[in-house]
Amino acid sequence: xxxxxxxxxxxxxxxxxxxxxxxxxxxxxxxxxxxxxxxxxxxxxxxxxxxxxxxxxxxxxxxxxxxxxxxxxxxxxxxxxxxxxxxxxxxxxxxxxxxxxxxxxxxxxxxxxxxxxxxxxxxxxxxxxxxxxxxxxxxxxxxxxxxxxxxxxxxxxxxxxxxxxxxxxxxxxxxxxxxxxxxxxxxxxxxxxxxxxxxxxxxxxxxxxxxxxxxxxxxxxxxxxxxxxxxxxxxxxxxxxxxxxxxxxxxxxxxxxxxxxxxxxxxxxxxxxxxxxxxxxxxxxxxxxxxxxxxxxxxxxxxxxxxxxxxxxxxxxxxxxxxxxxxxxxxxxxxxxxxxxxxxxxxxxxxxxxxxxxxxxxxxxxxxxxx
Amino acid sequence: xxxxxxxxxxxxxxxxxxxxxxxxxxxxxxxxxxxxxxxxxxxxxxxxxxxxxxxxxxxxxxxxxxxxxxxxxxxxxxxxxxxxxxxxxxxxxxxxxxxxxxxxxxxxxxxxxxxxxxxxxxxxxxxxxxxxxxxxxxxxxxxxxxxxxxxxxxxxxxxxxxxxxxxxxxxxxxxxxxxxxxxxxxxxxxxxxxxxxxxxxxxxxxxxxxxxxxxxxxxxxxxxxxxx
Numbered sequence: 186x187x188x189x190x191x192x193x194x195x196x197x198x199x200x201x202x203x204x205x206x207x208x209x210x211x212x213x214x215x216x217x218x219x220x221x222x223x224x225x226x227x228x229x230x231x232x233x234x235x236x237x238x239x240x241x242x243x244x245x246x247x248x249x250x251x252x253x254x255x256x257x258x259x260x261x262x263x264x265x266x267x268x269x270x271x272x273x274x275x276x277x278x279x280x281x282x283x284x285x286x287x288x289x290x291x292x293x294x295x296x297x298x299x300x301x302x303x304x305x306x307x308x309x310x311x312x313x314x315x316x317x318x319x320x321x322x323x324x325x326x327x328x329x330x331x332x333x334x335x336x337x338x339x340x341x342x343x344x345x346x347x348x349x350x351x352x353x354x355x356x357x358x359x360x361x362x363x364x365x366x367x368x369x370x371x372x373x374x375x376x377x378x379x380x381x382x383x384x385x386x387x388x389x390x391x392x393x394x395x396x397x398x399x400x401x402x403x404x405x406x407x408x409x410x411x412x413x414x415x416x417x418x419x420x421x422x423x424x425x426x427x428x429x430x431x432x433x434x435x436x437x438x439x440x441x442x443x444x445x446x447x448x449x450x451x452x453x454x455x456x457x458x459x460x461x462x463x464x465x466x467x468x469x470x471x472x473x474x475x476x477x478x479x480x481x482x483x484x485x486x487x488x489x490x491x492x493x494x495x496x497x498x499x500x501x502x503x504x505x506x507x508x509x510x511x512x513x514x515x516x517x518x519x520x521x522x523x524x525x526x527x528x529x530x531x532x533x534x535x536x537x538x539x540x541x542x543x544x545x546x547x548x549x550x551x552x553x554x555x556x
Numbered sequence: 557x558x559x560x561x562x563x564x565x566x567x568x569x570x571x572x573x574x575x576x577x578x579x580x581x582x583x584x585x586x587x588x589x590x591x592x593x594x595x596x597x598x599x600x601x602x603x604x605x606x607x608x609x610x611x612x613x614x615x616x617x618x619x620x621x622x623x624x625x626x627x628x629x630x631x632x633x634x635x636x637x638x639x640x641x642x643x644x645x646x647x648x649x650x651x652x653x654x655x656x657x658x659x660x661x662x663x664x665x666x667x668x669x670x671x672x673x674x675x676x677x678x679x680x681x682x683x684x685x686x687x688x689x690x691x692x693x694x695x696x697x698x699x700x701x702x703x704x705x706x707x708x709x710x711x712x713x714x715x716x717x718x719x720x721x722x723x724x725x726x727x728x729x730x731x732x733x734x735x736x737x738x739x740x741x742x743x744x745x746x747x748x749x750x751x752x753x754x755x756x757x758x759x760x761x762x763x764x765x766x767x768x769x770x771x772x773x774x775x776x777x778x779x780x781x782x783x784x
Contacts, residue, residue: 226682246685253686259679263701272697273687321688 189555193218193229194386200325200378202237202359206390207372209365210382211408217256217367219382220327223363224253236324248422249325252318254442256330258310260302264370266313267298273321283450292350307334308343315347319354326354326362332371369409371420381405387445390433397453399532406534414450414500414534418442425474435476437531447536455502456530459494460523461514467525474528478502483513496524558568561757569734571761577650578718579739582665585714589665590707594695596666597673616664623727626652630728641661652729653736656674657721661714668713673699694750712773716766 193215194326194362200206208216216400221227223234225246241249260269271285275502289295292312298306305313320343331347332340332488351538354360372379381389389396389405400406407413416430418439428450442448460466463477474524481497492511496502502524516522561567591612596608614622629636630647639646676699684694700707722740729736731745739758746754 197659221682224682224686226686245690246682246687247690251686253683255679255683259677259683261680261684261698261702263698272684273689275688317687 190301192385193222194384196232196387197382198380198387198390200361200363202324202357202361204378205362205364205376206380207364207366207376207380208380208382208387208407209367209372212367215385216367216382218255218385220329220363220365223325224327225249226250226253227489250321250323252321252323252326254311254314254318254326254328254331258314260305260310260313262302263304265298266294266300266302266305267522269302269313270320272317284320285310286373288316292316293346306339307336308339310344311335311343312346312499315350319350319360322358324361326351326360327365328362330367331364332368340371343488346373348374357413381408383408400451400534403449403451403534406449406532409432410451410454412454412457412502412504414452414502416448418444418446418448418449420444425534428533429437433499435531436474436528437479437533438529438545439533442533442535449536450535451532451534452502452526453530456526457504458504458525459510459516460525461521463523465525468529470525470549473526476526476528476531478524482516482521484523485516485518496522499525506532558753558757558760560721560759561751561754563722564754564757566733566737567754567757567769570737570739570758573650573653574719574738577653578715578721581654581661581718582715583709584658585662585709585718586643586664586707588699589662589669589710589714593666593669594673594699597670598678609704610691611663611666614659615667619656619660619721619723619725620727623656623724626648626655626728627722633643646728648728648730648732648736650729650736653725653738656724656728657718658726662723664717665710665714668710669703669707672710675690675706676702680782707772712769716769716773719769720762 196219198206208219210216217226225241225244225248229242231354232382234241236249236251243507260266261272264272265283265454267289270288271281274281274284285293286298289298292315294309294312294316297309297313302310302313315328315331328347332343335343336484351360351362355362362376364372364375366375373393377392379389379391379393381396389401396405398411400409400411403413414430414435416428416435418438419434420425421427421439421442424438424440426437426442426448428435428437428448430450437450450490452523458466458470458478463473463479465471465477478496478498480496480502482494483496483497483501484493486493486495488505490508491505492508493503493505494511496504504524510516514520514522596604596611627647631637644651646655679768680698680702681694682693684698685691689697720740721738722744724738725738726741726744731737731741733745737745739762742754743758743762746752748757
């Protein structure tokens with residue numbers, strides 16, 4: 186599939202009935218294009234898309250039984266709310282009216298029935314677009330950043346509502362859904378599986394737990410917001426690797442690397458603890474093999490009740506800390522600080538495994554096209 | 557004198573003929589123009605810019621030249637002669653008026669409607685298709701209703717232009733009293749015999765009709781919800 190200069194690359198993933206997968210990735214990675222290809226809006230050149238075991242690759246969008254909610258809703262401006270919802274229903278008889286009414290009750294938008302779409306809030310528009318897609322009982326629901334136009338306060342309520350609606354739809358009629366987002370926390374709430382896209386290809390597919398615990402490639406680690414350090418394996422002893430990086434020595438659990446190999450060291454921000462001295466700050470870590478890295482604070486960026494702190498230790502380490510920790514450690518720009526993290530919380534990725542890695546699983550939705 | 561001219565049978569005939577032919581020409585222009593404008597707006601193909609430029613030729617060309625080309629086609633070519641003799645008689649007949657008006661206003665209609673379709677997000681049609689509508693139904697149920705004000709505005713302006721058409725009409729359909737006598741041709745005939753009262757009456761009628769249609773079209777086109 187090629188659109189202008191952009192082409193979808195290797196894509197291979199499966200969504201089971203009643204499951205939801207989150208499709209995440211940076212802007213321009215091809216999430217919307219992939220979603221629109223599944224919906225049939227774009228035709229893929231090679232590969233196969235299956236829905237409920239049927240090959241729909243060459244089927245027109247109207248024959249795919251797919252519900253699609255675009256990021257901007259695209260409610261038909263010439264129709265009222267109830268007409269928008271009933272647009273995809275073939276007959277316009279009493280049965281249809283009942284279906285529309287039931288759907289509006291379910292999504293709690295009955296009060297909008299006779300309204301024009303023009304005066305609706307962003308959240309109301311999303312619910313109407315969702316009702317319009319769900320009223321036809323599709324096999325697959327495709328949601329493209331449904332809350333991108335919603336303010337932060339309304340978003341919390343809407344995410345909860347959507348969670349409830351999707352959960353009911355999944356259990357009621359085994360709806361499979363694909364949820365596109367660039368907000369990881371939101372995507373994590375909606376889906377149990379995640380597929381990470383990069384430059385038109387899927388870089389990683391897996392459960393959230395697995396993805397968070399052990400990112401399989403440097404791109405995935407970077408996208409998850411983890412600290413990336415380039416290093417060199419100096420030695421391996423008793424299952425622990427000693428890594429030299431930026432003039433510091435790091436320790437990590439390793440069973441796969443060999444001495445002399447280059448490696449990418451991944452440290453999750455949430456695994457790092459700050460201390461004003463070398464002593465292990467957390468009591469539970471006393472019996473673990475820990476890294477204690479000395480550095481100086483290079484950036485402090487306020488984020489509400491938290492602050493993002495960057496430490497220069499020969500390499501950059503970033504983490505979010507509470508404002509109380511900043512006060513307690515008297516941290517300011519240039520302050521000396523010790524970053525501590527367990528050896529078991531460090532993930533090592535062989536340097537050869539870069540952003541070109543592709544992970545495939547037996548496919549249900551598959552689109553492979555190098556354009 | 558002006559009143560008696562306004563009440564004359566010849567003027568009534570000219571008004572009726574002009575209203576009927578201009579309406580039919582506009583209808584035909586919409587039937588051809590809507591798909592053409594939509595096609596030009598939505599599709600990309602090699603030579604599209606050239607075709608886009610070629611469409612302007614009838615606008616730039618004097619209507620007399622267009623009428624002459626049509627007259628030569630129907631009288632000097634075998635296909636044209638066959639059509640004129642066996643299917644519909646255009647030369648010096650009423651269908652000739654409709655064809656001449658259509659030739660002039662259809663291009664204008666395409667020119668006016670293409671930006672209307674350009675202004676409608678094609679993703680509406682894509683969404684309609686995911687909701688079970690075929691390509692044609694998506695156009696009919698989504699794009700056309702969204703474009704209705706713009707299309708109506710284009711139709712009104714095309715109709716107004718057809719009402720005043722003279723050059724192509726007189727060349728193809730001639731200027732025969734009580735036969736191919738539209739308002740413009742009636743004015744021409746009245747001026748040729750120095751009947752200034754009748755010519756004034758026709759100007760008055762054309763002025764009233766033109767102001768009326770332009771006012772209506774302005775109200776509709778600039779209502780602010782042309783495409784949304």
